[in-house]
Amino acid sequence: MGRFSDFFSKELGRRQVWLFFLLATFVYVVPLILADYPYIDDNWRSLSAGMAWAEQGRLFTELLYNLLTFSDAAPNIFPLPLLIATLAMAAALTSLTFHYYPQPTIACCLVTLPLWYNPFFLQNLSYQYDGPAMALSVVAVIYATTFRPPSRIQQWLVPSFLVALAIGLYQVSFNVFLGLCCLEVLRAANDKLAWPQWCGLIGWKIAQAFLGCLIYAVSAYPFTQHKRTLLLNWSAEPLLQLHVNIARVLEKVVLLFHGGFTWVFAGLLLCAMAGAVRLGLNVVARQDRPANKMLIGLICVLALPAVTLLVSGMALFFRDFNEGARTLMGFAVLLVLLFYLSHLALARIHQRLPLLLVIPLLAMLSLSYAYGRVLTVQKAFAASALLSLQHDIASSRQLLEAKRIYMSVTYSDYWLRGAAGSFKQMPVLHYLLNIDFFMLAENLPKVGITNVVAEKERRNATRVGYQHFAPLVESQYYRIYLIGDYGFIVMKEPAPIKRLRW
Template sequence: MGRFSDFLGKELGARQVWLFFLLATLLYVVPLILADYSYIDDNWRSLSAGMAWSEQGRLFTQLFYNLLTFSGAAPNIYPLPLLIATLAMASALTRLTLHYFPQPTLACCLVPLPLWYNPFFLQNLSYQYDGPAMALSLVAVIYAITFRHPSRSRQWLVPSLLIALALGLYQISLNVFLGLCCLELLRGVNERWAWPQLRGLIGWKLAQVTVGWLMYCVSAVAFMAQDRTLLLNWSAAPLLQLQINIGRVLEKVVLLFHGGFTWVFAALLVCAIAGGVQLGLKILERRESLPNKALIGLLCLLTLPLVVLLVSGVALFFRDFNEGARTLMGFAVLLVLLFYLSHLALAQIHERLPLLLVVPLLAMLSLSFAYGRVLTVQKTFATSALMSLQYDISSHRPLREAKRIYLSVTYSDHWLLGAAGSFKQMPVLHYLLNIDFYMLAENLPKVGITNVVAEKERRNATRVGYQGYPALVERPYYRIYLLGDYGFIVMTEPAPIKALRW
């Protein structure tokens, strides 16, 4: 017991820190690897070894898969890319920990871990193709923050290149870089950096992000589809559009705070406030002029709303606003900020008290395993649906030989009844899953059915226009109609989850 107690408080070497992060990062993705579920875009990519990342401004994601598969396409090699990204993340978190704490203990290692244990990042990692690239963009951002070199030209150039690389992997990672810059300022104030040093830090970071963005524009924007670059319509109440977008993000974030999560994060917030007060007292104790103290205090205060805004960040300003959990990478930095300030407050009381930060981390790890089970249920349901459709189409010759079968586009929140209990107890799981369809047309070629297409230009004519005709096939979740050489699959939505009795 004594040795274990000593281990909790002793200084760790770089190798021990890396081993800790390797175990922690792998543990977080184990449920996703075990589920092995092809998530949304993975279906068409795995069928055709498809790319199409360059037109989304993610040229380096495309190059990553070209290099990794030794081909000009992207054959499915999951989970190898995720394992590579996880190893890279363990190294990046080690570097960040040593950057924040030159003499790290186990409690210090807990502070940057939310960059990986971000609950909303689970949706990013659900993508077997895109997830590893998104994780590598996070790695590039961390290395951009921690890079140090005596040469001024390298100190300016290398982080800029890393930022451009991160943006070329996933543009939303810019939110993480800007958020970590805010944390750098708070760290500098806590370590009593002089005002010229703090001012230099701000200048360097602004220069790095500007040059990095320009490099990215030169390398990737030329390949990007035009609709991906459209910003908000500034002639039509842009502030109202921003307000609406922020409100939609807030509605989604609130889903996380349910049950025990509410109390855990409330306690974390209280500790962070105590740490913020402690940081404010250090500003008052500085041997600076009163205007400099006021300016430093104001900058520290401004970092808090800025980090909150960066939860969705740059995504708020695009006309094609996406409120999906995968765009909330900035929430990780908000968590790291709360952890850092909480560490300051708890360490002031006792050196081992910051180990209590393991509690919210365990809550997020628990959410990861719960989400993994939901993915497994979804995989079982999707496989059953696929086999049912395959059997019905194959066993009816007119359907098998139809020129085309239209699959209606029917969205519902109630398809996955098998996970209703989990959704009720952890509402954020439904938001993370983000699957509101019964079946994707691109799934059917996996079982030899090639004449089914998703109904797009027909604007749901299948769902509303053929229900007066007798169905050739009728199942609990769908009906199949046949008119001449064309078939129509019409979905039948299940009862809402709230109507069930347990």
């Protein structure tokens, strides 16, 4: 019993830390691998082995799949890319743990694990194509943070190239890098780094970020479609637009804090506040000029809201604002900050108390498995919907031989009735799933139907079908109309889910 108890407080070697992270990271993605659900963009990419990342400013994602598939396209090889990304993340978290704690224990490993156990990152990992690239972008910014070569030139260039690589894999990962830079500033203040070195650290991080963006600007950015880079309209109350975007992000983040999660994160926040007080006392206790200490304290105070703002970060300033969970990668750094400050407070009381950080991690692991079950339910529903459409079209020669069948896209929160209970208990699951449509036109070729396309320019087809023609097919979820040589699939708005009483 004594040896088992000592394991949680003894110093770990690099191999032991790596094995811990390998197990922890793999366990987190097991539900996604078992679900094996092609998520939104995966459908058309797997259908045509499509790329189209370079025009989104993600040139290095294209190169990644060229390398992994030994081709100039992107055939589906899931889950191999996710397994590779998981291995890479285990190594990166090992490096970051030793960067923060030269003599780490299990409790120290828990501090950095939220970079992977980010609840909102589950949506990123849901993409069988994009998910591994997004994960590798986080790996790149972690190594940009921990890289410490003896050569000064390498100190400037290697992290900058890693930052450029991360942005070229997924631009939002730049928020993670900036958040980790803020955390570096706080750590240096807590460790009482001398004033010249502390100032040099800030300048070094600013230079890395600037040079990384510059390298990205001359390598991957020229391939980007300009409509994706439009910023807020500065002539139409940009501060109001920014305020609206922040409010939308906050509204989504609050979905996480429901039921037991509220109490778990409330406890974590209290511990982090105690750790922040301890960090402040360490700044006050520095042997330095009062002006220097005041400046250090001010920057540390400003770093806290900066990390919070970086939850969505750069996405807030784009005109085409995306409030999807996949853009909230900065939430991982906010969690690491809370864990780091909590570790400071708990370790001061007793060396084993930081092990309490395992509780919020278990909560996030539980959410991962709940989300995996929701994906499984969605997969079953999507398969049933696909077979229903295939049967109705294939059984009608008129529809099968139609020149084109337009599918209207009707959004609703009530398509997936099988997960209603989970959505009620964990509202964040519906936000993570982000699927509020019945079927994608790209799915029909999987069952041999090739004349169905998504309705885009022909928005009036729905009204024409309802007002003037009788449906050729009447189903629980849709009607199919035939007008000349063209068909129209019109979705019915599903009724709200009623509470069942047994």
